[in-house]
Amino acid sequence: MQLGYGSGGRKGRMAAVLSLxxxxxxxxxxxxxxxxxxxxxxxxxxxxxxxxxxxxGAIGGEMLDGVRFAVDExxxxxxxxxxxLDLEVKDYxxxxxxxxxxxxxxxxxxxxxxxxxETSTSSVVLDPTMASAKVPMITAAGLNPKGAYxxxxxPLSGYxxxxxxxxxxxxxxxxxxxxxxxxxxESLQKVLEPAAAKAGLPMGTRIPFDAAASSLxxxxxxxxxxxxxxxxxxxxxxxxxxxSRAMVxxxxxxxxxxxxxxxxxxxxxxxxxxxxxxxxxxxxxxMVADLLPAGDPAVPVARPFADAxxxxxxxxxxxxNAIGYSSVRVVAQAVKDGGPTxxxxxxxxxxxxxxxxxMLTYNxxxxxxxxxxxxxxxxxxxxxxxxxxxxxELTFTGTEPASGR
Numbered sequence: 001m002q003l004g005y006g007s008g009g010r011k012g013r014m015a016a017v018l019s020l021x022x023x024x025x026x027x028x029x030x031x032x033x034x035x036x037x038x039x040x041x042x043x044x045x046x047x048x049x050x051x052x053x054x055x056x057g058a059i060g061g062e063m064l065d066g067v068r069f070a071v072d073e074x075x076x077x078x079x080x081x082x083x084x085l086d087l088e089v090k091d092y093x094x095x096x097x098x099x100x101x102x103x104x105x106x107x108x109x110x111x112x113x114x115x116x117x118e119t120s121t122s123s124v125v126l127d128p129t130m131a132s133a134k135v136p137m138i139t140a141a142g143l144n145p146k147g148a149y150x151x152x153x154x155p156l157s158g159y160x161x162x163x164x165x166x167x168x169x170x171x172x173x174x175x176x177x178x179x180x181x182x183x184x185x186e187s188l189q190k191v192l193e194p195a196a197a198k199a200g201l202p203m204g205t206r207i208p209f210d211a212a213a214s215s216l217x218x219x220x221x222x223x224x225x226x227x228x229x230x231x232x233x234x235x236x237x238x239x240x241x242x243x244s245r246a247m248v249x250x251x252x253x254x255x256x257x258x259x260x261x262x263x264x265x266x267x268x269x270x271x272x273x274x275x276x277x278x279x280x281x282x283x284x285x286x287m288v289a290d291l292l293p294a295g296d297p298a299v300p301v302a303r304p305f306a307d308a309x310x311x312x313x314x315x316x317x318x319x320x321n322a323i324g325y326s327s328v329r330v331v332a333q334a335v336k337d338g339g340p341t342x343x344x345x346x347x348x349x350x351x352x353x354x355x356x357x358x359m360l361t362y363n364x365x366x367x368x369x370x371x372x373x374x375x376x377x378x379x380x381x382x383x384x385x386x387x388x389x390x391x392x393e394l395t396f397t398g399t400e401p402a403s404g405r
Contacts, residue, residue: 043086044079044340046071046331047106047114049126054094055211058237058265059320060118063140064089066324067115069309074328080335085328092117099125107133112335112342115327116140118262118320120184123150135342136334136349138327140262140320151349151364153326153357154262159282159380160191163258164199166280166382166396167230170256174204176223178216178243179234181208188234204228211235213242220246229255237268244275253278258382261287261319269385280382280395286322286358288383288392298379305358316390319359326357 048067050060067087075084088109090102099117103126106114114130114137117123123139127147130137137147140154167175175196179185185208196203205226207219220243223231233243240259247257257279264281272279285292286302293299305325309317331345333355338348349355352365360379382396 041083043084044335045086045088045109045111046328047103047109047111048087048089049092049099049102049106049114049116050089050118051094051122052091055236055238056094056117056119056122058267059262060091060094060116062265062318062320063116063118063324063327065314066321066326067328068324069312069314069321070325070328070332073308074332080332080340083340085332092122096122096125100129103129107135111135112340113138113331113345115324115331118323120154120187121182123152124183126150133342134346136331136346138330140323140327149346151330151362153323153330153359153362158378159260160195161198162380162382162396162398163232163282164192164195164201165398166258167196167232167256168199168201169396170230172201172230172256174202174228175199175230175232176204176206176226176228177232177234178207178209178219178223180211180236180239184234188232192232209235209239211239213239215246216242217246217249220250220252224250224252230258231255232258233263234260235263237263237265240279241268241271241275244272244279247278248274256280258282262323264319264385266315266318269387272385272387276385276387278384280384281319282380282382283392284319284322284359285379285381287317287319288381288394291383291392291394301356301361302358322359326359326362329357330355330362 048064050064051057052061052064071085071087074080079085088106088111090106092098092102099122103114113135116139117126118140120141123141124146126137127150130149131147134149137150139150139152141152164175175192177188177192179188189206193203205223205228207222209216209219233240240263244257247253247255255278259281261281261283264283285298286306289299289303289306306317309321334345334348338344349364352363355362381394383392383394386393
């Protein structure tokens with residue numbers, strides 16, 4: 001499916017304001033030769049690979065909404081050096097075996113960069129394909145990408161430290177966790193363990209589970225028996241719901257359940273029910289921009305995008321929307337500063353410069369091994385969803401609990 005974007009539309013009305021706030025003046029760009037598309041054309045082809053159905057469909061669909069919003073803004077502002085972004089979307093339907101073939105279709109069509117996919121395991125599948133083609137992939141992987149041409153905009157820096165501090169602030173004696181078995185669970189331990197140690201908390205019970213499990217009552221019963229009062233649940237939004245419902249059934253409503261921001265999809269939030277009061281998601285501050293104090297350094301960067309999204313009549317903003325949007329903004333700045341080819345984009349990403357977005361300022365230089373955002377600390381907060389108000393309430397902002405439970 002190929003999606004062309006014109007210069008009009010409601011999504012573009014805030015383009016000028018947001019472009020200024022992000023410091024991305026989409027002006028003249030020198031054309032440079034190289035792989036990844038024809039720099040002499042009248043558009044810049046960018047690919048997108050997301051699951052739009054299946055187990056990852058909710059996350060992928062929300063990320064694609066953010067991608068489209070950013071593409072519309074860039075094009076409404078005149079494009080980059082007079083060239084519009086031409087977005088081509090591929091749906092891998094949560095079937096990772098389809099990923100290499102779909103990516104190759106995009107590469108054959110001459111894309112200069114690919115945004116997506118939305119999960120760590122899916123990104124790992126594409127790493128060799130993108131590295132072989134020497135075309136950058138701006139992925140939402142929560143794990144550090146392994147491929148030389150893979151760059152993550154799923155921030156880890158500072159996030160798990162905040163989770164451990166949150167657990168300690170609520171009197172937890174240990175940090176317990178559940179996660180989908182395999183590489184994802186192993187990587188979760190690698191980030192949780194140092195975060196817990198930094199907060200002065202031991203790691204408690206740790207349980208991997210099958211991603212397809214429809215009940216986790218035995219596992220949650222074990223957590224309760226072991227005295228776990230602060231639990232981090234990895235996996236997907238549906239698996240967080242399975243964990244939270246078991247906690248309700250077992251009377252663990254006095255504990256806190258934490259999960260990563262991408263799991264806070266609209267579908268997950270709508271189904272939290274009785275688990276909403278004790279479930280907190282670690283969110284980038286753009287998600288709660290209207291709740292931040294005026295002096296918070298995230299406000300001038302995050303607020304314009306949050307306001308533009310709302311003014312456009314979009315559904316409530318999700319982290320996945322912000323990740324998709326930020327992915328395109330990173331590509332747009334790399335094209336503007338480097339040039340409209342894969343080679344130029346890659347060189348700019350690796351240059352060590354900062355890439356500001358409403359979600360976070362990223363730096364993909366060698367000091368961070370080319371993969372991790374460099375400005376994670378202070379850009380996250382924990383919040384719980386209030387179903388009746390359809391709004392977030394802060395639960396932990398850093399050193400002290402917020403007004404929520």
